[in-house]
Amino acid sequence: MSTWIDVCDKDEIDEEDVIRFDHDGKSYAIYRSPEDSFHATDGHCTHENVHLADGLVMDDIIECPKHNGRFNYKTGQAKGAPVCVNLKTYAVKVDGGRVFIQVG
Amino acid sequence: MGDKGMVIVGAGEAGVRAAFALRERGYQGTVTLIGDEPHLPYERPPLSKGGEEAETVRAIVANERFAEAGITFLRGHRAISVDPARHALLLEAGETLSYERLLLATGAAPRPFPGIGTSDRIHVLRTVEDASAIRRHMRGDGRLAILGGGFIGLELAAMGRKLGTAVTLFEAQPRVLMRGVPEKLALALQARHAAEGVELLCGVGIETIADGESGVTIGFADGRQIKVDALVVGIGAQPNTRLAAEAGLAIDNGIAVDRHLATSDRHIFAAGDCCSFPVTAYGGRRVRLESWRNAQEQGSVAAANMLGEAASFDAVPWFWSDQYDLTLQVAGLSDGATSTIGRTLSPEAEILFHLDADGRLLAASGLGPGGAVARDIRLAEMLIARGTRPDRAALADPSVKLKSLL
Ligand SMILES: Cc1cc2nc3c(=O)[nH]c(=O)nc-3n(C[C@H](O)[C@H](O)[C@H](O)COP(=O)(O)OP(=O)(O)OC[C@H]3O[C@@H](n4cnc5c(N)ncnc54)[C@H](O)[C@@H]3O)c2cc1C
Ligand code: FES
Secondary structure, three states, X not given: OOEEEEEEEHHHOOOOEEEEEEEOOEEEEEEEOOOOOEEEEXXXXXXXXXXXXXXXXXXXXXXXXXXXXXXXXXXXXXXXXXXXXXXXXXXXXXXXXXXXXXXX | OOOOOEEEEOOOHHHHHHHHHHHHOOOOOOEEEEEOOOOOOEOOHHHHOOOHHHHOOOEOOOOHHHHHHOEEEEEOOOXXXXXXXXXXXXXXXXXXXXXXXXXXXXXXXXXXXXXXXXXXXXXXXXXXXXXXXXXXXXXXXXXXXXXXXXXXXHHHHHHHHHOOOEXXXXXXXXOOOOOOOOXXXXXXXXXXXXXXXXXXXXXXXXXXXXXXXXXXXXXEOOOOEEEEOEEEEOOOEEEOOHHHHHOOOOEOXXXXXXXXXXXXXXXXXEOHHHEEEEEHHHOOEEEOOOOHHHHHHHHHHHHHHHOOOOOOOOOOOEEEEEEOOEEEEEEEOOOOOOEEEEEEXXXXXXXXEEEOOOOOEEEEEEEEEOOOOHHHHHHHHHHHXXXXXXXXXXXXXXXXXXXXXX
C-alpha cells in the first residue's frame, strides 16, 4: 500500500540542491530543481553505498560525491560509467508548502 | 574505416572505457580488447580499502555487456609486440591482429625495492591476487610492515588496523604524501593513523630487506634491524611502456602522447596510467597521472580520436583516497601556487585552496569524513577549469556557496 510521507517544509531545500531524508529504515534523496520542481530518489548511489545528499546538483543531474557518477534525478537514469544501474525514483507532491513523497 | 578494426591492449579502466566509447560513438567495425589478467576487468581502488568492498572483486562491467556491445574481449592474452609499419599486433599465444587504430592502455606496475622480488611474505599491490595475499597477513596476529607512505601504503595501513593486525609504516620522507597533498592535510592523516595504532615512522631510510622462512628482516641506514611477519612495498608505480618503446614510440616518463592522446605514431594512441600527456589547464606541462577517473576520461577521449575526431584532453586532474572514515579529494595541480586559503566546513572537514600569484585557482584539496568535502572540491574543479580568480574572502567563508562563484 502506498502512502504519502511528510518530508519537510519546501523552503528547507535550496533551489538546485538536495537533502537527505530517512524514513522507516530507508534513506532517500529529495531534490529541488532550478525550475522549482521537487523530486525524490533512493538515497544511495548504485555504484557504492554512498549517500547522494552530499553530491552536487546541476540542472537535472545529481553527481555522486564519491566518484562523480551522474544520474538524472528526475528519471533516475544512470548517465554512464562508473554508474550503470539506474536510481529508483519516488513520486513527490507539494501541499500547503510541505513536501511529501510516496513510498511503499 | 577499413575492416581491420580497433584493437586495445590492456583491459583496465582506460581500455574498457575506450572499448565501450567506440560503440557509444557508433563505430561498427570490430573492437578487440586484450587483457593479460585472467579475470573480468575489475576496479583497483577497492583492493586497498577496508571493509566489505575489499572482500569482493568489483567488475568494471558485467560479462554479458561485452557480447551485447559486440566487443571481443580476449582475457588472459598478452600482447608482446607491435609492428607499426604493418599495423600488426602480436599476441603471446602466436596470433597476429591487424589494426586500423591501436590503443595502448597498459597501465602501470609497482616499483620494486631494488633487488627484492615478491614472495609469500613480501608483496606489492596492483592486482586482485596481490590484494588477497596481503589480506591473509591481516588476519593473523603478526606484524605487517608497509614501506612507503603514499596512498596505497596508507590505505593498507588503515585496512590492516580495521582487520586488527599490527602495522608499522616506514616513509623515507619527513612526512607522508609529500607529492600532491598539502602538509596540513597529510599531518592530519598521520595523526589519525597514529590514533588508530599504526606505528608510523617518517624520515627512515631502509638499506636492506632479507626474506626468511620465519619473517622479513628490515635493515635501516643507522644499522638497526627489525623483523616483521610480512612486508608490503608501496613505493610507487612505473608505467608499462615496453611494448611502446620496442615499437619505437616516443617515451617520456610514460608513453608520450599529445593533447589528443596520439603517440608519436598517429595510428597508435595511449591512455591511462601508462601515458604522459600535456596538461592543457596548466600550460601544457607534461604529466603522468595514476588516477581512476583520469584513466576513464582518457579512454573515452582516445576512443573519439581513434575514430578521427580531434578531441583535446583537457580535464582537470582529480583523485580521491579513503582512509578509515576519512576521504581525501584533490582537484588540480598545486605546483606554482603562492598562497593557500583554508575553508573550514566542520571541526573534521577542511578544504585548502591553492592560488597562483595572479589569484588564479590552481588546486583544491579537501579532507573530511564521508562526503563532507566532495561538493566543494567538485565546484573547485569547475572553477579551476574555467581559469577563475575567485574572491579570497568567499573561498574562506563556508557560508558562501562555491556554486555562486561559477
Ligand atoms: C590498490 C590501488 C588503489 C587505488 N586507489 C585509487 C583511488 O582511491 N583513487 C584513484 O583516483 N585512483 C586509485 N588507483 C589508481 C587507479 O586504479 C588507476 O589509475 C587505474 O586503474 C588506471 O587504469 P589503467 O587502465 O590505466 O591501468 P590498469 O588498471 O593498470 O590496467 C592496465 C591493464 O593492462 C594489462 N596489460 C599491461 N600490459 C599488457 C599487455 N602487453 N598485454 C595485455 N594486457 C596488458 C594489465 O595487466 C592491466 O590489467 C588505485 C590503484 C591501485 C593499484
Ligand atoms: S559511489 Fe557513486 S559513483 Fe561511486
